[in-house]
Amino acid sequence: MGRHLEWERDAHDWPNREASCFVQAAGMRWHVQVMxxxxxxxLLHGTGASTHSFGALMRLLASDFTLIAPDLPGQGFTQQPPREFLSLPGMARAIASLLRALDFRPQIAAGHSAGAAVAIQMTLSRLIAPRAIVSLNGALLPLGGVAGQIFAPLAKLFTAIPLVPDLFARRARDPQAIERMIAQTGSRLDAKGVDFYRRLASDPGHVAAALGMMAHWDLRSFASLLPRLNVPLTLVVGMQDRTIPPSQAEQVHEILPQAKIVRLEGLGHLAHEERPDLCAAAIREAGREAGIVAAGAS
Structure with a gap:
């Protein structure tokens, strides 16, 4: 097997490192940032990412809000999970266990990509009771077309082959491969941002957890539950997103007409990393509309 992430060796320059701690919950050792x-x-990151993706966003919000951002099970510096926590409902339960351990009750739940689905699932399952939810390029509906027909089956196949994560990780050690992967999302990151993803994707355990997450999720069942959501939802959409089609936000809006769409022109799937200021503004506005008063408000 290839090299695995180690906190002391690989996180010397991790964004907001001073806010990091390790917490035991749901049978796992979690890496969590609180500030x-x-x-x-x-704050819940998307598949294959980590707390690093919220680095600048957290600094923009920390003057007025208490923030908690965990690495999802098996990803980043969080321990590999039992199989039961790889499904969407299972991951929701695992994170709820973490929040109980921290005695943390979010008033706003914000998630990027798959993290948005987790936040909504936690709300629908009454594991949290936020007054507002913000989806940052959320992956809330099954992919359509050919991609939707082959994506999950491929992920399931890859998770069944033990050597696949190691092969992916070896390939990811080529910086140009990661640059191409990020470019395919429609986003542009600086060299430092690319390097964080290179470190993550070079860890076979991180890759295996991301593949396992994709293989065990059932977004069709999840989408059937969306009409039950009665918490204000803001859909922040990077209009150049090549991972989750921007049109998906319109489909979600048809299901939840009360949802608000915030369109960010010229930004891709990693809009919260490209322009954290715009995403912070959207989160603040969602809080304001829900009657949540920021600490710094007069």
Missing amino acids: GQGPAIL
Whole structure:
């Protein structure tokens, strides 16, 4: 097997490292970042990412909100999960266990890509009771067309072959391969941002957890539950997103007409990393509309 991430060796320059801690919950050792003061916000990253993706966004919000951002099970510096926590409902339960251990009750839940689905699942399952949810290029519906027909089966196949994560990780050690992968999302990151993803994708365990997450999710069942959501939802959409089609936000809006769409022109799937200021503004506005007063508000 290839090299695995180690905190002391690989996270010397991790964004907001001073806010990091390790917490035992749901049978796992979690890497969690906690910072700021004021109303509580839960931040959940997308598949294959980590807390690093919220680095600048957290710094922008920390003056007015208390923020908690975990690495999802098996990803980043969080321990590999039992199989039961790889499904969407299972991951929701695992994160709820973490929040109980931290005695953290979010008033706003914000998630990027798959993290948005987790936040909504937690809300629908009454594991959290936020007053507002913000989806950052959320993966909330099954992919359509050919991609939707082959994506999950391929992920399931790859997870069944033990050597696949190691092969992916070896390939990811080529910086140009990661640059191409990020470019395919429609986003542009600086060299430092690319390097964080290179480190993550070079860890076979991280790759295996991301593949396992994709293989065990059932977004069709999840989408059937969306009409039950009665918490204000803001859909922040990078209009150049090549991973989750921007049109998906319109489909979600048809299911939930009360949802608000915030369109960010010229930004891709990693819009929260490209322009964290715009995403912070959207989160603040969602909180304001829900009557959540920031700590710094007069």
